[in-house]
Amino acid sequence: MAIRRILGKNEEILRKKSKSVKIINGRTNLLIDDMLETLADAHGAGLAAPQVGVLRRVVIVDVGEGPIVMINPKLTYTNGEQETVEGCLSVPGEWGITRRPMSIKAEYTDRDGNLMEIEASEMMAKAICHEIDHLDGILFTDKVLRMVKESELVFEDDDEGDGEGGESSEDSGASEGKSSKGASGDESSEAENSEKPFEVGSGEAAEAGNSESSEN
Ligand SMILES: [Zn+2]
Numbered sequence: 757m758a759i760r761r762i763l764g765k766n767e768e769i770l771r772k773k774s775k776s777v778k779i780i781n782g783r784t785n786l787l788i789d790d791m792l793e794t795l796a797d798a799h800g801a802g803l804a805a806p807q808v809g810v811l812r813r814v815v816i817v818d819v820g821e822g823p824i825v826m827i828n829p830k831l832t833y834t835n836g837e838q839e840t841v842e843g844c845l846s847v848p849g850e851w852g853i854t855r856r857p858m859s860i861k862a863e864y865t866d867r868d869g870n871l872m873e874i875e876a877s878e879m880m881a882k883a884i885c886h887e888i889d890h891l892d893g894i895l896f897t898d899k900v901l902r903m904v905k906e907s908e909l910v911f912e913d914d915d916e917g918d919g920e921g922g923e924s925s926e927d928s929g930a931s932e933g934k935s936s937k938g939a940s941g942d943e944s945s946e947a948e949n950s951e952k953p954f955e956v957g958s959g960e961a962a963e964a965g966n967s968e969s970s971e972n
Contacts, residue, residue: 757789760808765847774811774891800845802883804890815887826864833861852900856882
């Protein structure tokens, strides 16, 4: 396991569309383990593979109840609206009000290859939408209604690095505060052609990917 560098908002990889995961193999599991460690280290509410330079449809969401790993996540239902403060580990120090569905349903594959369905609302719904957006090259700043200043944010406690377990949406935005800085690392090749423990059964754009080729 290793902590990976989190890309910043101006890095092009974040604007690309990620490919579906066809096979959950050793490399996929390594990616997931590294993402779990990276997310925990950054005290974020979620992390998507492109944020660590890998253009695969893998996200982790953790709004304080433990991390949920979602492979090929897809919204199947949305309802209502919420306007809350949102932040992103790739956009450190910036927060904005966004409009997201109040509740959602999503399908995904777990890391054991099981097709799962999740129902979520409020913070969790927002976090899942935010992470799925990353897989399509979308940042929250694209849909922000208005940016908010740090001084406008309400923190539940004095420790701004730790938003875990908070109930308020301001808290979740603040929790994504930390990040790494620039530099143009390129640790992005995740070839998916070793063993094949699991076939992933969700049918989306079946391009038998042989490499992550994040440059393109
Ligand atoms: Zn983000």
